[in-house]
Amino acid sequence: MNKERTKKASILRNDGFQTTISSILCILIGFLIGYIVLLIINPKGAGDAILAIMKNFLYYSSAVSAKKYLGTTLVKASALLMCALSVLFANKVGLFNIGVAGQYVVGAGASLYFAVGLGMPWYISLLAAIIFAAALGGISGFLKSYFNVNEVISCIMLNWISLYCVNMLLSTVKESSTPYTKPLSSANKDGLLPNLGLDKIFSNNKFVTIGVVLSVIAAIFVSILLDKTKFGYELKATGMNKHAAKYCGMKEKRNIIITMMISGALAGMGAGIFYLSGIEQWMIGQTSIPAMGFNGIAAAFLGGLNPIGAIFASYFIQHITSGGTYVDKTMYCTQISDLMIAFIIYLCGFVFFFKLFLNKYLDKRDEKMAAKAREGGEA
Amino acid sequence: MIKEAENLRFLNLKICGKRNQIMDNYAIEMLGITKKFPGIIANDNITLQVKKGEIHALLGENGAGKSTLMSILFGFYQPDGGEIKKDGKKIKINNPNEANALGIGMVHQHFKLVECFTVLDNIILGAETTKGGFLQKKEAKKKVLELSEKYGLYVDPDAIIENITVGMQQRTEILKMLYRDNEILIFDEPTAVLTPQEIKELMAIMKNLAAEGKSILFITHKLAEIMEAADRCSVLRKGKYIGTVDVKDTTPEELSAMMVGRNVSLVVEKKPSEPGNVVLDVKNMSVASQRGKKDAVKNVSLQVRRGEIVCIAGIDGNGQTEFIYGLSGLEPVKSGMIMMNGKDITRMPIRKRLTSGMSHIPEDRHKHGLVLDFSLEDNIVLQRYFEPQFTNKFGFLKRNSIREYANRLIKQYDVRSGQGPATKARDMSGGNQQKAIIAREIDKNPEILIAVQPTRGLDVGAVEYIHKQLVAQRDAGKGVLLVSFELDEVMNLADRILVMYEGEIVGEFSPGQVSVEELGLYMAGSKRMEVGAHE
Numbered sequence: 001m002n003k004e005r006t007k008k009a010s011i012l013r014n015d016g017f018q019t020t021i022s023s024i025l026c027i028l029i030g031f032l033i034g035y036i037v038l039l040i041i042n043p044k045g046a047g048d049a050i051l052a053i054m055k056n057f058l059y060y061s062s063a064v065s066a067k068k069y070l071g072t073t074l075v076k077a078s079a080l081l082m083c084a085l086s087v088l089f090a091n092k093v094g095l096f097n098i099g100v101a102g103q104y105v106v107g108a109g110a111s112l113y114f115a116v117g118l119g120m121p122w123y124i125s126l127l128a129a130i131i132f133a134a135a136l137g138g139i140s141g142f143l144k145s146y147f148n149v150n151e152v153i154s155c156i157m158l159n160w161i162s163l164y165c166v167n168m169l170l171s172t173v174k175e176s177s178t179p180y181t182k183p184l185s186s187a188n189k190d191g192l193l194p195n196l197g198l199d200k201i202f203s204n205n206k207f208v209t210i211g212v213v214l215s216v217i218a219a220i221f222v223s224i225l226l227d228k229t230k231f232g233y234e235l236k237a238t239g240m241n242k243h244a245a246k247y248c249g250m251k252e253k254r255n256i257i258i259t260m261m262i263s264g265a266l267a268g269m270g271a272g273i274f275y276l277s278g279i280e281q282w283m284i285g286q287t288s289i290p291a292m293g294f295n296g297i298a299a300a301f302l303g304g305l306n307p308i309g310a311i312f313a314s315y316f317i318q319h320i321t322s323g324g325t326y327v328d329k330t331m332y333c334t335q336i337s338d339l340m341i342a343f344i345i346y347l348c349g350f351v352f353f354f355k356l357f358l359n360k361y362l363d364k365r366d367e368k369m370a371a372k373a374r375e376g377g378e379a
Numbered sequence: 380m381i382k383e384a385e386n387l388r389f390l391n392l393k394i395c396g397k398r399n400q401i402m403d404n405y406a407i408e409m410l411g412i413t414k415k416f417p418g419i420i421a422n423d424n425i426t427l428q429v430k431k432g433e434i435h436a437l438l439g440e441n442g443a444g445k446s447t448l449m450s451i452l453f454g455f456y457q458p459d460g461g462e463i464k465k466d467g468k469k470i471k472i473n474n475p476n477e478a479n480a481l482g483i484g485m486v487h488q489h490f491k492l493v494e495c496f497t498v499l500d501n502i503i504l505g506a507e508t509t510k511g512g513f514l515q516k517k518e519a520k521k522k523v524l525e526l527s528e529k530y531g532l533y534v535d536p537d538a539i540i541e542n543i544t545v546g547m548q549q550r551t552e553i554l555k556m557l558y559r560d561n562e563i564l565i566f567d568e569p570t571a572v573l574t575p576q577e578i579k580e581l582m583a584i585m586k587n588l589a590a591e592g593k594s595i596l597f598i599t600h601k602l603a604e605i606m607e608a609a610d611r612c613s614v615l616r617k618g619k620y621i622g623t624v625d626v627k628d629t630t631p632e633e634l635s636a637m638m639v640g641r642n643v644s645l646v647v648e649k650k651p652s653e654p655g656n657v658v659l660d661v662k663n664m665s666v667a668s669q670r671g672k673k674d675a676v677k678n679v680s681l682q683v684r685r686g687e688i689v690c691i692a693g694i695d696g697n698g699q700t701e702f703i704y705g706l707s708g709l710e711p712v713k714s715g716m717i718m719m720n721g722k723d724i725t726r727m728p729i730r731k732r733l734t735s736g737m738s739h740i741p742e743d744r745h746k747h748g749l750v751l752d753f754s755l756e757d758n759i760v761l762q763r764y765f766e767p768q769f770t771n772k773f774g775f776l777k778r779n780s781i782r783e784y785a786n787r788l789i790k791q792y793d794v795r796s797g798q799g800p801a802t803k804a805r806d807m808s809g810g811n812q813q814k815a816i817i818a819r820e821i822d823k824n825p826e827i828l829i830a831v832q833p834t835r836g837l838d839v840g841a842v843e844y845i846h847k848q849l850v851a852q853r854d855a856g857k858g859v860l861l862v863s864f865e866l867d868e869v870m871n872l873a874d875r876i877l878v879m880y881e882g883e884i885v886g887e888f889s890p891g892q893v894s895v896e897e898l899g900l901y902m903a904g905s906k907r908m909e910v911g912a913h914e
Contacts, residue, residue: 247747249730
């Protein structure tokens with residue numbers, strides 16, 4: 001009996017387990033609040049709307065369509081995953097890379113300009129996205145380590161600089177009749193990421209490319225880099241205690257710059273695999289930064305800042321984001337899906353709060369149990 | 380002053396003597412207090428009875444349960460068993476405000492003062508008298524001056540805290556308690572930051588307060604102070620109550636044995652040193668201060684030879700920290716030169732210094748010494764993880780070798796922890812954290828070992844162990860540079876003593892030639908000699 005108890009407690013205290021149940025709890029509360037808001041706005045359609053968000057591609061009754069839209073969700077989720085990896089990687093060194101959005105923008109700009117404007121093959125374009133985004137991240141890292149400029153401030157400012165620069169750059173490859181860049185499929189077929197037969201699995205959804213696989217590989221790569229290598233050891237030491245890192249002679253300044261560069265590279269690669277799949281074109285003159293990067297922050301935290309956790313968290317967030325488009329627009333205004341998702345994502349930030357709460361509860365329970373055991377013993 | 384204090388003590392003893400005849404005249408009583416936390420019993424049936432007008436010492440090693448007991452008295456925790464009585468009446472203290480209302484006050488080890496406020500502002504903070512929303516500072520000042528005169532607590536009410544001495548800051552803290560009419564005054568390790576002269580003054584003040592009928596609870600691990608000031612002493616060990624003794628009937632040895640549970644040698648045994656070649660040579664080093672414009676370290680020159688322990692004595696905050704930062708490379712030096720084994724290391728990167736013969740036991744083990752969220756094994760290889768034995772040529776860590784190495788050190792240096800090498804450093808006791816650092820630094824086989832406050836906050840057993848290790852390093856022909864704020868440690872370990880005051884070396888002594896009082900005068904800056912570099 002007693003043994004069983006301690007065993008149960010030890011699972012509850014397991015970090016990964018705690019993160020998982022905390023994440024699930026956050027999601028549930030997010031849905032609940034979303035549902036209540038829907039009820040307030042229009043009680044009639046609330047049930048359907050929340051179901052539509054949860055169902056996403058299952059909205060289609062035919063398996064062919066469902067598979068096709070699952071593919072689309074996966075493509076978007078893979079870009080989101082890259083952004084989440086970018087955020088969590090920087091976080092391991094104690095940096096908050098809110099510049100992931102700007103790095104994503106630069107990645108988009110570089111990949112599209114290289115593919116459409118310069119007619120480069122996909123691998124060169126993808127590499128360009130990675131390099132330019134890494135350079136952008138490096139700027140914030142450099143400012144942080146040598147001039148102690150807060151990375152959040154410099155990142156936010158660079159986000160806007162990147163957006164307008166990319167708008168300017170991509171206006172050279174604009175379609176004449178629309179505000180979008182020229183579609184890759186007609187402008188440069190070599191610029192598209194290869195499908196390697198993956199499109200066949202998803203009912204000929206041609207946007208499903210090796211990008212999806214690459215993003216999962218990147219997650220595993222990040223996981224290994226952080227846990228198994230000397231470099232990861234240094235980064236974690238710097239992140240957890242930069243004074244100790246300096247004391248034992250690690251080059252903490254250099255580490256900060258490299259981290260921000262890798263973080264930027266991950267975000268840039270995310271943009272690359274998204275835009276080079278041909279699923280979307282860049283809209284010239286857009287005045288808001290694509291939400292992908294910011295959602296990456298939510299995905300990273302929902303995944304418990306763990307690369308493997310981020311895979312599931314990214315998929316989930318993309319799932320409900322795509323699901324939001326199926327909400328009945330005759331009953332709710334068009335922004336409703338974004339609002340719902342905002343609720344859920346906002347709640348995702350509470351994962352660590354719930355973990356803390358759970359630990360406190362466990363401590364109290366242990367204390368009580370110990371007290372009871374004592375009383376029993378004394379009696 | 381001292382004579383006055385002796386008179387007061389005499390008076391005090393007389394009062395106590397009278398009081399002793401009336402049983403149960405206790406100001407505060409904690410009877411059979413038990414407090415359990417998951418996995419440990421912090422307080423196990425502890426009884427502490429403080430008489431009115433006495434100085435009652437509470438003695439115990441780190442982790443003996445002193446803090447928990449005081450937290451219960453202050454209402455931070457509720458006891459699982461036992462009761463608290465004030466003046467014979469049972470009371471329940473639910474939070475610190477209630478403790479305050481009952482007249483219980485405390486001077487914390489680290490003062491809780493607002494640095495940029497005046498002494499007066501700090502004293503009235505939280506207990507301000509107002510009229511129509513306006514502060515009545517005049518009245519407050521009058522009361523403070525009255526108290527200050529009555530108890531011999533000299534302060535300047537209008538001085539700003541950051542400009543006054545540590546001693547005056549402490550008197551401000553005491554006045555804070557008196558201003559609130561507290562009857563039971565708790566002093567938590569009050570002498571840690573004071574010079575010997577200031578300690579004497581404090582003892583006199585405490586006796587004065589006791590003579591005026593205040594009850595004083597004096598938490599400490601310094602036996603000499605108990606012998607000097609306290610009337611009675613209660614001893615805790617590992618959460619258990621060992622006993623209460625009349626100080627006049629006991630000896631330091633007996634108290635120490637009660638505290639540790641075995642006989643501990645209070646004096647470090649060591650042979651006379653046999654100094655060899657110079658291993659560390661510092662010439663005219665200056666280090667800029669991180670705060671003000673003045674240099675924190677001014678033109679310091681010193682040498683450390685193989686086979687000797689050179690000790691820098693001084694009061695905390697006189698440039699020792701910055702001096703060591705300069706030596707280890709944590710801060711750049713402004714001018715001067717550092718030679719290690721004849722090589723100029725003034726501008727050498729930290730990693731290079733550490734791999735070419737320097738070991739550094741840092742002052743703050745939580746800030747510099749450990750990555751608290753790393754496992755013990757990861758902390759043990761913190762200085763060597765990059766060596767080929769721990770990292771392969773592709774940059775992957777060799778986890779098995781790290782585990783093996785950690786296990787060897789854990790065994791050799793008797794580092795105790797819950798889950799061995801996988802324990803998080805945060806979950807280890809202070810003594811074992813320090814042992815891990817010492818194991819790591821000594822096992823590097825350094826030429827020069829720099830140790831800053833290596834025994835801070837550790838219990839007697841651990842202190843004894845660490846002192847032995849330092850002497851062993853010296854005997855193995857290493858140079859040891861020790862920075863310590865504890866005079867006992869300085870006198871016990873040093874082969875040569877340098878006194879640092881306001882960033883300068885103001886005296887050099889052999890331990891046999893100088894008394895603690897003499898050293899105190901140099902530490903406080905009231906005496907100095909010309910100390911040049913030895914060529």
